[in-house]
Amino acid sequence: MNSSDKILxxxxxxxxxxxxRSQGQQIVFTNGCFDILHLGHVDYLEKARQLGDKxxxxxxTDASICRIKGPSRPLQDEMSRARVMASLLFIDAVVLFDENTPLKLIEAIQPDILVKGDDYTIENIVGHEIVMARGGAVKTVPxxxxxxxxxxxxKIEDQVKSTKG
Incomplete structure (x- = not known):
């Protein structure tokens, strides 16, 4: 399987x-921009994946990131980001969403486990009500x-400034 086959x-x-689901697999869902993949992302996603089977x-999308983070973002286009994320062995599927939050996506997917980082509280995680209402779990990982x-x-901007100074 090519990584691009996991972008759906x-x-x-x-x-x-x-x-x-017919195979009894538990579905974990998380979301984000993942503009520059770094250790924090890898660690978070690996821990999240360990909470379920898929x-x-x-x-x-690029448009939603631009609305959320401003006109200078994203740094990488959505298909580049999707392909990088799909290449990770602990990611089983990548799906793009254009809204500012993943609420509609969570409603459509109905994950068994919804995960975000521990910079969120359960009550602040978009979609927590949907998942919990059907008996699913909402978790945070460190x-x-x-x-x-x-x-x-x-850091990059600081280094560029210091070389120009």
């Missing part, structure tokens, strides 16, 4: 989810401190 439209993902990643795309971008 929602209808294709729903067919795959039906197959996984991991579905909702990935913000984040590796000091790793973020913003920190990496700031």
């Amino acid at each position: 439209t929602l209808p294709h993902l729903q067919d795959l989810l039906q197959t996984w 991991m579905v990643l909702g990935l913000n 984040l590796v401190k000091g790793y973020s795309t913003t920190n990496i971008v700031n």
